[in-house]
Structures are given as C-alpha cells and as structure tokens.
Amino acid sequence: MPWSLLKYGLSKRYPARRDIPLDKDLKKSYDVVIIGGGGHGAATAYHLARYHGITNIAVLEKGYLGGGNTARNTTVIRSNYITPDSVRFYKESVDLFTRLSNELGYNMMFSQRGQLTLAHSDASLRTFRLRAEVNKHCGVRSEMVDREQIRELVPCLNMDENARYPILGGLWHKDGGTARHDAVVWGYARRAAELGVEIHQRTEVTGIQRANGRATGVETNRGTIQCGNVVQAVAGMSAVVARMAG
Structure with a gap:
C-alpha cells in the first residue's frame, strides 16, 4: 500500500466529504x-x-x-442537425457545455474535438450539403469536406474507393465534442x-x-x-x- 494512501486514511480528514449525501x-x-x-x-x-x-x-x-439511459449514452454533444429549431436548441447545449464544468465546480471532461459524419452515398452528400447550409444560417460551424480533407482529419480511415462502403465525403462540425456521461x-x-x-x-x-x-x-x-x-x-x-x- 502506498505510504501516501495510508497516511490519508489515518488522517483527521478521512473520510472525505461525500459528493452526494446518503439517503x-x-x-x-x-x-x-x-x-x-x-x-x-x-x-x-x-x-x-x-x-x-x-x-x-x-x-x-x-x-x-446515472445507471439507466445515461450510462448508455454516446456522450456526443453536437448541434449539426437539419431543422432550424433543432440546430438552435442544440447550439445552446453546446454553448452550455463549454462553461458547465466551471459553473458546477465539477470536471465534465468536455472535449471540443469536432465531429465528422461520413457520407457513403450521393443521397447522404445531398443531405449533408443541406445540413451545412442550415447550420451556417443558424450560426453553427459545419462544412462539407472532401476525401482529401477527411484523410487529413482522420489519417487512419480506410479511404479505398473499392471498399464495401467507400467514403465519398463528410460533414465536419468543428464545435462538436464529447463529455463524460457519469460526470455530467x-x-x-x-x-x-x-x-x-x-x-x-x-x-x-x-x-x-x-x-x-x-x-x-x-x-x-x-x-x-x-x-x-x-x-x-x-x-x-x-x-x-x-x-x-x-
């Protein structure tokens, strides 16, 4: 047992204050x-x-x-939806997460690393172009990216044109990110x-x-x-x- 852990366990500060009081x-x-x-x-x-x-x-x-639906959450935080009302609503959510750790005094582990959605068909490309325009209109940073840009963003992706589901392009959402669901x-x-x-x-x-x-x-x-x-x-x-x- 590390000496620091033993020392803490025997100190007057142990046990630590509970984050959530007992029932x-x-x-x-x-x-x-x-x-x-x-x-x-x-x-x-x-x-x-x-x-x-x-x-x-x-x-x-x-x-x-947090043991139910939250425990199964994908942890993705984004606002690159297709309808204006949804985009504006979720933009508020993304903005909230940028300051939530400070407001609550608890590390949400929020990482605004961006989100890339891949298109494997011409239909998806058309939809992504529409989403990108709606996003821009609502003040959300989303843009279409081509194969070379995707290769730069995620070098490990298989960009083989003969793949079963070839990557034709994508929608890059710069403000998208993730947060630790149980920390939230x-x-x-x-x-x-x-x-x-x-x-x-x-x-x-x-x-x-x-x-x-x-x-x-x-x-x-x-x-x-x-x-x-x-x-x-x-x-x-x-x-x-x-x-x-x-």
Missing part, C-alpha cells in the same frame, strides 16, 4: 418530485434550485445515479444537493396518485409522498411511468 428518510411532501436520476433528472433539479429558487425537491432513482450526472446532482435538493437512490416509483386531472402524489417502495408537481425523466421507461399517471 434521508422521505419527507411527507415535496414541491416537486422528479422521477429519474439520470442526466435530465439531475439537471432539472439543479436548474429549478439554482435559477428558480425551488429547493423542496426529491429526485427518485430506482437504481443508482454527478456534477449536476452534487450541486443540486448542495442547494438543498434531496437525492434518493434505490427508490422505485410504483404508482402516481391523481386528483382533478393532476398528479398529487407518488407511491414508492419506501412509502407514499405528496407533491405539487411531478417531472418524468426516465427515458426509455417513459411509457411505463406515463401509464401510472393515466
């Missing part, structure tokens, strides 16, 4: 209950607490933070917890109570809680939770 008992009621402890759920909790002053929030996660969840969750949000892991939602067309409570494996609003952030399980709400 408390569920309160009887909350202003907002967020179902799902992934990237969207944790981000929603943080933004409600930070920018809207709502801190009486419970985030309910049936497993562990933990960064948002830690900061939300510091602002007063409760994070409850191993807390499965089993039903939603309703009255007069509104959700009024959430049933869990740890008891029932009342709430003013329910937020669904469960990705692929959305249909299951939606059925609970009727």
